[in-house]
Amino acid sequence: MLPLAKPGFGLCLLILAGSCTINRETLTTAADESSKPAAKPAAAAQAQKDAWLFQQVAGSVLKFRDGQEYDTRLLQPAYIGQIANGRQAPYLIFAGRYCNQCDANPGLYIHSPANGTLAVANGQNRYARPGTEHYYADYSPIYRARAFYGQVLDNTKGVIWYQQHRQADNSWRKSVFLVALTPGGQRDTTLADQGQLATTLKLLKQGQCREIEGSDYPSEP
Structure with missing residues (x-):
């Protein structure tokens, strides 16, 4: 295999006994264009x-x-x-x-x-906004949550709530609610609490996500 002629030397590549004429200006322009960095x-x-x-x-x-x-x-x-x-x-x-x-x-x-x-x-x-929701009649807590946005789990960007709902027997049920966001797509999912908060707090410390400030507020009548 013959080596390709380098731009600027005026060489001509013979192909099947034919010939071609190299335009030095065209080659120089092509070389200049190829040396430009691609858009990032x-x-x-x-x-x-x-x-x-x-x-x-x-x-x-x-x-x-x-x-x-x-x-x-x-x-x-x-x-x-x-x-x-x-x-x-x-x-x-x-x-x-x-x-x-x-x-x-x-x-x-x-x-x-x-x-x-x-x-x-x-x-x-x-x-729901994060913080503590209180029952409007006696102001006893009925809902608690922390919320974060950004990269809230490994390989997952969106908004996540770590929440607790008070049950009829006054126990608290934990769950995780995630709004996963991708280019052109939004998906809501309720997850079982499996300790994901530790991952989110790690990402928070790394500056990959932020916590949404919570507040105390009454429930709606």
Whole structure:
């Protein structure tokens, strides 16, 4: 096998007794192009992240850098954080109340603006907020939870709740609720508590996830 001629030497490769003419300018241009670094996917991801850098809340609207915004259609919304969603708008994590003159508690919401507007009327798509929920009549605790977002388990990004529900006999039942988030997909799963909290706390210490601040609140009548 004959070695390929190197660009810039003006050599001509003979093929089956034929000949070709090498254009030095074309070869030089091709060599220059091949030496350029390929576009890095990380750069595109960073640009997407920068475009959705949170700025402020204005009414029911979350406003971001470069003019991006999302109308939550909630009362007193609060921005919590976000999780990357490939090349699409990220999954936004926010809290708010869906009605004004009602006894509904604020809830957590997870949504990517790439999927349009999230339905929030009458408590649709609302998740429990972390902390301790107290029975409204006597203020005894009936629900406890810690919640985290980011990489919450090995190879899993999303939002996770470590929760306890008080039973009729006053015992507490533990469970784990996970909203797994992947580019273009969101899946809700209830898991048996098998000590996953240790993994999440390890990832929290490594800066891979964050804990959502909890609070005490009464149950809804």
